[in-house]
Amino acid sequence: MLNASNPTWPRQLRMLELSMALVAAWLLLGLTDGRAAEPVPRLEDNPFAAHNAYPWRFYGKDRFDKALASGLKHLEVDVTYDPARQAAVATHDAKPTGQEPELGKLLEPLWTKWGAAPDDGYTLIIDFKSSSPELVAALRKILEPQRALLSTLTKGSGTEFRPRKITVCLTGDGAAHRLFKEQTEAGSDYLAFSDDTGCPGSWRADASHYVPDKPAGFVRFVTLEKSNFMDAAGATGNDHVSLSRLQTVSTKARDGGYRLRIYTINPARRSDQPAAAANDARPDAKLIGEALSPGWDTHFWDLCLAARVQMIATDAYDVAAAHWKAYVEAAGRDR
Numbered sequence: 001m002l003n004a005s006n007p008t009w010p011r012q013l014r015m016l017e018l019s020m021a022l023v024a025a026w027l028l029l030g031l032t033d034g035r036a037a038e039p040v041p042r043l044e045d046n047p048f049a050a051h052n053a054y055p056w057r058f059y060g061k062d063r064f065d066k067a068l069a070s071g072l073k074h075l076e077v078d079v080t081y082d083p084a085r086q087a088a089v090a091t092h093d094a095k096p097t098g099q100e101p102e103l104g105k106l107l108e109p110l111w112t113k114w115g116a117a118p119d120d121g122y123t124l125i126i127d128f129k130s131s132s133p134e135l136v137a138a139l140r141k142i143l144e145p146q147r148a149l150l151s152t153l154t155k156g157s158g159t160e161f162r163p164r165k166i167t168v169c170l171t172g173d174g175a176a177h178r179l180f181k182e183q184t185e186a187g188s189d190y191l192a193f194s195d196d197t198g199c200p201g202s203w204r205a206d207a208s209h210y211v212p213d214k215p216a217g218f219v220r221f222v223t224l225e226k227s228n229f230m231d232a233a234g235a236t237g238n239d240h241v242s243l244s245r246l247q248t249v250s251t252k253a254r255d256g257g258y259r260l261r262i263y264t265i266n267p268a269r270r271s272d273q274p275a276a277a278a279n280d281a282r283p284d285a286k287l288i289g290e291a292l293s294p295g296w297d298t299h300f301w302d303l304c305l306a307a308r309v310q311m312i313a314t315d316a317y318d319v320a321a322a323h324w325k326a327y328v329e330a331a332g333r334d335r
Helices: 009-032 063-070 103-116 133-149 174-183 243-255 299-306 317-334
Strands: 048-050 074-082 087-090 122-128 166-172 221-225 259-263 311-314
Touching: 048 317, 063 074, 063 103, 063 317, 074 103, 074 133, 074 311, 087 103, 087 133, 103 122, 103 133, 133 166, 133 174, 166 174, 166 221, 166 259, 221 243, 243 259, 243 299, 299 311, 299 317, 311 317
Parallel strands: 048 074, 048 311, 074 122, 122 166, 221 259, 259 311
Antiparallel strands: 074 087
16 A cells, blocks of 8 residues: 555555556557557567677576577677687677687577577677678678578668568677678668667667667667666666656657667666575566565566567576566456
């Protein structure tokens, strides 16, 4: 019960505001997406994205395997070029050490698993940590055999985007994006798409400026750091996350054919509840007055879900998967 004399009153207000926003989002989704006859949101619409899903330094050797096993449908791998092996390799560093896994080998189980999945809407995010013609050519060589699985767009005027099971998003070094575009000949298909929008990447008072006004083409992703969604420049903490800014950017992106990705949002341990293990999120948790993932503060996540953000990058793969399941089940009960 809401009680103004209760010391948790501000949090109760935030939970009520969030609950109302979630319900409004579910109703809007049913009215505007042409899917009113089916329950929404759906498990297969999971927006969480596995951030930096590859082995590297303090990352475990099984990090990619864990990301793939989590069920998250969007997965990021950082890449550079190793001239000694003449191969694209997965690493957070611009210069290879010779110990990194080759990208082509790393991705083999992804093509198999995602290719056999009954649903679509998967995203492979390639983050360029360097730029060279050799790196871009190596990536194109890896993607070409998977053409039947990949979303495409024929280079040239008057062509339409053809969504397929997997869409490849290019992020990172903008020079590599331009090389990818140059190496795709006119009349042939883009097998990957850029997030190099040319729009601001730091906090702006008018959040609509983060999304291009022109329709999506080769550039069809918008990638923004989470600080851009605070209610003021320099503000930090979940109490400052702005739902209205999230909704402004998400809506404009979706209307223009873009997909919004926000990085990197990880849940914090709740100080007012006992810590829960990563896989302890209860799928039957009530929406109002009780967190969907006990032991975790998921306020930023939940505002992103209310705003229908298309991709939410996180390192907490299993927590995110369980949270989405709980969210979908709660939405189904409250519709």
